[in-house]
Amino acid sequence: xxxxxxxxxxxxxxxxxxxxxxxxxxxxxxxxxxxxxxxxxxxxxxxxxxxxxxxxxxxxxxxxxxxxxxxxxxxxxxxxxxxxxxxxxxxxxxxxxxxxxxxxxxxxxxxxxxxxxxxxxxxxxxxxxxxxxxxxxxxxxxxxxxxxxxxxxxxxxxxxxxxxxxxxxxxxxxxxxxxxxxxxxxxxxxxxxxxxxxxxxxxxxxxxxxxxxxxxxxxxxxxxxxxxxxxxxxxxxxxxxxxxxxxxxxxxxxxxxxxxxxxxxxxxxxxxxxxxxxxxxxxxxxxxxxxxxxxxxxxxxxxxxxxxxxxxxxxxxxxxxxxxxxxxxxxxxxxxxxxxxxxxxxxxxxxxxxxxxxxxxxxxxxxxxxxxxxxxxxxxxxxxxxxxxxxxxxxxxxxxxxxxxxxxxxxxxxxxxxxxxxxxxxxxxxxxxxxxxxxxxxxxxxxxxxxxxxxxxxxxxxxxxxxxxxxxxxxxxxxxxxxxxxxxxxxxxxxxxxxxxxxxxxxxxxxxxxxxxxxxxxxxxxxxxxxxxxxxxxxxxxxxxxxxxxxxxxxxxxxxxxxxxxxxxxxxxxxxxxxxxxxxxxxxxxxxxxxxxxxxxxxxxxxxxxxxxxxxxxxxxxxxxxxxxxxxxxxxxxxxxxxxxxxxxxxxxxxxxxxxxxxxxxxxxxxxxxxxxxxxxxxxxxxxxxxxxxxxxxxxxxxxxxxxxxxxxxxxxxxxxxxxxxxxxxxxxxxxxxxxxxxxxxxxxxxxxxxxxxxxxxxxxxxxxxxxxxxxxxxxxxxxxxxxxxxxxxxxxxxxxxxxxxxxxxxxxxxxxxxxxxxxxxxxxxxxxxxxxxxxxxxxxxxxxxxxxxxxxxxxxxxxxxxxxxxxxxxxxxxxxxxxxxxxxxxx
Numbered sequence: 096x097x098x099x100x101x102x103x104x105x106x107x108x109x110x111x112x113x114x115x116x117x118x119x120x121x122x123x124x125x126x127x128x129x130x131x132x133x134x135x136x137x138x139x140x141x142x143x144x145x146x147x148x149x150x151x152x153x154x155x156x157x158x159x160x161x162x163x164x165x166x167x168x169x170x171x172x173x174x175x176x177x178x179x180x181x182x183x184x185x186x187x188x189x190x191x192x193x194x195x196x197x198x199x200x201x202x203x204x205x206x207x208x209x210x211x212x213x214x215x216x217x218x219x220x221x222x223x224x225x226x227x228x229x230x231x232x233x234x235x236x237x238x239x240x241x242x243x244x245x246x247x248x249x250x251x252x253x254x255x256x257x258x259x260x261x262x263x264x265x266x267x268x269x270x271x272x273x274x275x276x277x278x279x280x281x282x283x284x285x286x287x288x289x290x291x292x293x294x295x296x297x298x299x300x301x302x303x304x305x306x307x308x309x310x311x312x313x314x315x316x317x318x319x320x321x322x323x324x325x326x327x328x329x330x331x332x333x334x335x336x337x338x339x340x341x342x343x344x345x346x347x348x349x350x351x352x353x354x355x356x357x358x359x360x361x362x363x364x365x366x367x368x369x370x371x372x373x374x375x376x377x378x379x380x381x382x383x384x385x386x387x388x389x390x391x392x393x394x395x396x397x398x399x400x401x402x403x404x405x406x407x408x409x410x411x412x413x414x415x416x417x418x419x420x421x422x423x424x425x426x427x428x429x430x431x432x433x434x435x436x437x438x439x440x441x442x443x444x445x446x447x448x449x450x451x452x453x454x455x456x457x458x459x460x461x462x463x464x465x466x467x468x469x470x471x472x473x474x475x476x477x478x479x480x481x482x483x484x485x486x487x488x489x490x491x492x493x494x495x496x497x498x499x500x501x502x503x504x505x506x507x508x509x510x511x512x513x514x515x516x517x518x519x520x521x522x523x524x525x526x527x528x529x530x531x532x533x534x535x536x537x538x539x540x541x542x543x544x545x546x547x548x549x550x551x552x553x554x555x556x557x558x559x560x561x562x563x564x565x566x567x568x569x570x571x572x573x574x575x576x577x578x579x580x581x582x583x584x585x586x587x588x589x590x591x592x593x594x595x596x597x598x599x600x601x602x603x604x605x606x607x608x609x610x611x612x613x614x615x616x617x618x619x620x621x622x623x624x625x626x627x628x629x630x631x632x633x634x635x636x637x638x639x640x641x642x643x644x645x646x647x648x649x650x651x652x653x654x655x656x657x658x659x660x661x662x663x664x665x666x667x668x669x670x671x672x673x674x675x676x677x678x679x680x681x682x683x684x685x686x687x688x689x690x691x692x693x694x695x696x697x698x699x700x701x702x703x704x705x706x707x708x709x710x711x712x713x714x715x716x717x718x719x720x721x722x723x724x725x726x727x728x729x730x731x732x733x734x735x736x737x738x739x740x741x742x743x744x745x746x747x748x749x750x751x752x753x754x755x756x757x758x759x760x761x762x763x764x765x766x767x768x769x770x771x772x773x774x775x776x777x778x779x780x781x782x783x784x785x786x787x788x789x790x791x792x793x794x795x796x797x798x799x800x801x802x803x804x805x806x807x808x809x810x811x812x813x814x815x816x817x818x819x820x821x822x823x824x825x826x827x828x829x830x831x832x833x834x835x836x837x838x839x840x841x842x843x844x845x846x847x848x849x850x851x852x853x854x855x856x857x858x859x860x861x862x863x864x865x866x867x868x869x870x871x872x873x874x875x876x877x878x879x880x881x882x883x884x885x886x887x888x889x890x891x892x893x894x895x896x897x898x899x900x901x902x903x904x905x906x907x908x909x910x911x912x913x914x915x916x917x918x919x920x921x922x923x924x925x926x927x928x929x930x931x932x933x934x935x936x937x938x939x940x941x942x943x944x945x946x947x948x949x950x951x952x953x954x955x956x957x958x959x960x961x962x963x964x965x966x967x968x969x970x971x972x973x974x975x976x977x978x979x980x981x982x983x984x985x986x987x
Contacts, residue, residue: 137834251852270952319897487579596720
């Protein structure tokens, strides 16, 4: 990726260096003289005096200064756009409550997004990613006394070409070999692609056909009106309103029990499925049914079992958090998320994806309730009698004998009801792992709970952890079954001396905690008496100063599965303490019973002399687990975010990229974080440390980070205050970029139109390049990386040029004049871009054939051919536009 960026920058410099030289000597003389005459003060930055009689060395030195200043300003506008996009993400993540009525008459309140995804992408999201280009066009009009300029429109057209050709070429190449990414919302893509091509055709028509050389008020205003038309038609395509106009808003329950809005095709799919998942609709007259929770339960069990095998040292709380994080990591991310992630990684501000794990683990007690939420909260209704399991999950040891299952009823307790129950095999089988049972529970008037026992069969065979179900059915009227109506029972095998490990690898404690108890767990068995030594080891924390020296032995009795190591933290009274120490576990030893003697005898025998009984004894020896070294971080204070639960429940990226306080913003601005692409799964090794490049980028961007940390946090006023102030800051930085770019061009004799399509367009599009690259790799679909490009290109024209030209046309009409716009290079660039855009879209459509299968990725040969075509189109566009600007070839 870095090589591609360096290549593009070098190419841009080469084009600017050779384009003027391609013209004749007379043309060069005229250009240089005219350019010198245009070196006037900008809106914010005055011109560098003197502007005449400059030597080649002076021009080169000034050009280099302006060029470096442009790069630094591009970094600044990327960082403030980060804040702007964070505000947009928070705004578009707003939720509302929707009442759902079930067939039995019961109502339920669920939460759905207020903003439609397509509308959000084409309005605020597009504005956020394209704000510099749009504002540059508007500011340039104002700076030139409402006369037309080349920098703003040229940047918009140049940025569109870069986005469509280069970004898509990169996205095609970065997909791993053999994988493909398809556009999910194909109808929306075709609508936005049509509008994006039409936008530039429309520019050509009003510049060169309708009113050549001028733009009337109606033309400018109609250009702006095409923006809401784009959003409306895309929304219609997304919701299929013209085809299925009687279909209302639909909602379904996702795999985590959260109600989400159904996309058009997805809604039709869900209606046709036979797995019990039903669509919920707002229309109370339509029959409505809710998901019975079976799919969520199956996925929960599957994920939990996989994680238990991979991380056997973790307790159930940690495993459930990890399962939720996996579901959240797999979920789709918004355009804002990928844009901000790319910017922060480039600027040494860390990888946002890692925060999913960091924040979920910061305090288990705070987020556990929301992390484990796999069902929608039910609304209490005293008039309806509901029967269900409480709790819905049971975890028992194999040697427990019997355990009780609890069934409760809520609501009206005045009636006499009955309900049947029956066990059902999962991976555990009745007769070998548990005793199957079925029967009928009777609730007399006033009785709100009943219990029954299930027997677990204990054997001497090592097994994986297994599970089975208990199901309620046939409840008598007027009662109804509510979720959970199926209880899950997980049986933990105990035929082993046990594996011993800390419950988690990293611990964070406050200095004033006094005694902190480190939990040591015994899992995968609990047989026999076992002793395990432990001791503390200094890190940056010192024994006797930060904590009391620690050494001893833990003694686990038979069937005992956890012990605590008391670690005494000494309160020193430092301001922001942050020190580390380590606690280690030694090898466990079985002592004091017949099994221990059997193990010792078996260990003394040669392998060929071992009997089956000896082998069983050796298999049952206690072992040390993976986490036998715990890292303890002692801190003075810790700040938690009050919206972490929403992040985990909804997989909502707005929490990760949003901020809750100025303190947090300045802390992030002053902190260097690793920006690598390391995974976020727990147990994957030490936390990555910042690289040299991270430190360099941090200190280079520190000024911008501190300045823009003064912008109000996104949690303030629902993100709107941050939105307004951020766009004002973008406008200020963009105005400076416009002045510096203009001074850069006139100093080196480069036309504004060439500066726009080569330098400014490239500089403002680099963050989108990295964002689309990450989105292409991480998303299952190509919408976030490819589908948004066409919509953004259309919005750039309709907002950036439409608003600017409408303002200028109205101003000149009020003065009794026409707003004059010379077609010149812009008309040529627009025509060239439209032609190439049609070729690019045709190539993308052809890639959906069976031989490739999607817009991105595919066979290696297809990837290289596609990328070559797209990069070739962009190079041809740059060269031809530059040559036309200098009169080497004839335009319109």
